[in-house]
Amino acid sequence: MKTFNVPIIYRSPLITAIKNRRKQQDRMKKDFTPTVLDFGPLKILLARHFGFCYGVENAIEIAFKTVEANPGKRIFLLSEMIHNPHVNNDLLEKGVQFIMDTAGTQLVPWESLTPEDIVIIPAFGTTLEIEEKLSSLGIAPLQYNTTCPFVERVWNKAEQIGKQSYSVIVHGKPGHEETRATFSHSRSNTPTVVVKDIKEAQLLATFITGEKNPEEFYILFKGQYSPGFDVINDLQRVGVVNQTTMLATETQAIADYIKNVIMDRYSLDASNVSERFADTRDTLCYATNDNQSAVTGLLEESADLAIVVGGYNSSNTSHLVELCEVKLPTYFISSEEKLVNAEEVHHWDFHHKQELHSRAFLPEKEQVTIMLTSGASCPDAMVEAVIRRLLSFYKLEDKMEEVAATFE
Template sequence: MSAPTASPSPAPAKTRRVNVRTPEVMERVQAEVETHYRSVLVENLRKAGGVLTVGHTTIRLARDFGFCYGVERAIDLAYAARRVFADRKVYLLGEIIHNPEVNRQLQEMGIISIPISEHEAKLSTLDPDDVVIVPAFGAETRLMNIISERGCSVVDTTCGDVMSVWKRVRGYAKQGFTSIIHGKAEHEETRATSSRAMGDAGDGHFLVVLTLDDVDYVCDYIRKGGNREEFLQRFGKSVSKGFDPDKHLTRVGVANQTTMLKSETEELQRRVQKAVEDRDGAEVAKQNFQVFDTICGATQERQDSLFDMLRKPLDVLLVVGGYNSSNTTHLVEIGEKELPTFFIRTAECLKSFSDIVHFDLHLKAEKTSYSNKLAGNDPVVVGVTAGASCPNNLVEDTIIRVFELRGTPKAEVMAEAERVAAPVE
């Protein structure tokens, strides 16, 4: 693993945060966002209970999918920033969310994305006339300090759920607890959370773990110690500077990247708590272990909705979203345990049913596959869901494409969706 910044990161200095959500600006922004991402088809399907059958093809939508409140807010703020600062350079730290279509739209509006690898170098060249958008994942404290030092205006779109996790890990540091963070060490959110786990004084500690194998290794160390150098080599830069497993696993608090698979995070919490209890005894362990539920509510809803959908017969599952979207990836993991599942970025990935371009989580690359279920003329039920960063228009495009490849034109699909959504008189 490589990733979160391991050097001490003091709390960010006061930044020039600006409010761009004025009524006149937001009226324009909301109209523009709706033009880009709204789907009448999806709205009608939701009214109809999420099911549409035309001919031998049935589409079943998950109850909860697509944009969550935090994503909608981040997009609104980014659009508003471009309108308010029309005559100034507006920069974005990486991606506003993990969806290529949304980020493409922002680039076309003239918002300049700074790649993660160039954050520090580029920010150091900005001046007070420049505007910096902080994405929904948040940003590391060292980056916020640079922005403050340069005097830039800041439009902060950090999700409220992410900031709740920051509050937790800061509290751990203040009490002398090490934060064990369940997440992807290179993910922007985990990097930002890790920097807050250093505490306001910069002397706190963190350890990022991803898999249950990682957790079991840590739990063995908690119970009986082990080879310190081997531990540090295994976790590389996924620990804070000066991290010593012989010292810093004595008192631990668990937190997580908000978009992780809920069941895995809960299992991680259980295993770490058990390890501390085995080492210290149940009573003392109460003083040396803390945990709080920090999974994003929208992530939970989308995972729970998919589990509900999988209780009914499905032939194929399509999961739509950006390949680097953590919460979308976990939907794919849930689906592929039950039935043929294709992780597609857009409807363009459905070139034909013998030529489906999709992302393989195990290969960590795109590949092309064939679906005999979709390609035949027999009745087929297709489940569709999407991550919290996927707009409804991409879900609509996917549904239309499935029907078209099955021989039903778009006009007929739209008409039938409107009919089933109409209230019964």
């Protein structure tokens, strides 16, 4: 796989050495057991896969190269390039401006842009409508495009099945930049509806079976269906794609559920179900799959707590938290600074969208074991910083180089 020139401030010699060692030992990526960092009183179980993915590194390289190559020019990002505050703040410090926030609220008026300005499309991609808007302003919309190739793969799959007269069901968060982009691209080819979870998929199924009055669809799914969507006709042939960072098990459960509903509704079996249900296979990206599988492997071990590092608005990171918190106390932090001291931690409750302040999060025992992972937009340097911060609570900072040397 291609390697990228990512700023050294995001790299970690320790994490790089660990990842290289694991890659040599497990080239087929079949071993999801964690890496054990044993510091004596503190033991850290590091997930097999975590951190920057292909799409994120690609976006960072393009964005920073664009800034360096265009001194004196006004440079804009449509919105946050990735969901990591540290990377986005680094770009802001270099003079890059955001045109919109993550919810799509305008921060810079379109009319203030000129053909001489540079506009970078973030890793999530963007809508066809925004591409057209940029073109109308004399700005080539795809000249500085950091859209993740795995996101584009979903668009291609939606277009492919759309041309075969299937409607598209998108499993994603309706307000997320990537889902808004996927919805835009899909609806340009075929009727499209977004479901955010298995509950909404089950609700949608009641319109497939005819259990609910069709008119209720337009109320219950307001803002989540394409213009002109005909609930009676457009749910007779469907396929499921997803926002690439969703929980893999839920996406599969939604696809299986809709498929079974279609089979029952039209008396189909495995031999002819393709008449009404498209085989889209998995449209999750490799990093989402790897990171979630790594957390599943991590959770087979015993530990006292889990720490997940990443941006609070990062979808893929929140799903790692979701997996961990089923088994043990889990703390979702954006940086090592959230680990105030050995007694206190500030951490994010993504269910209720609020930061919590917890005490006594580290148990008092002879050896504390912590599971550690991070989202796909979190720099490895941040993970190392978290490890060093934890070590400082036990006055074990001098052990870092000793343990790191075992991976060289």
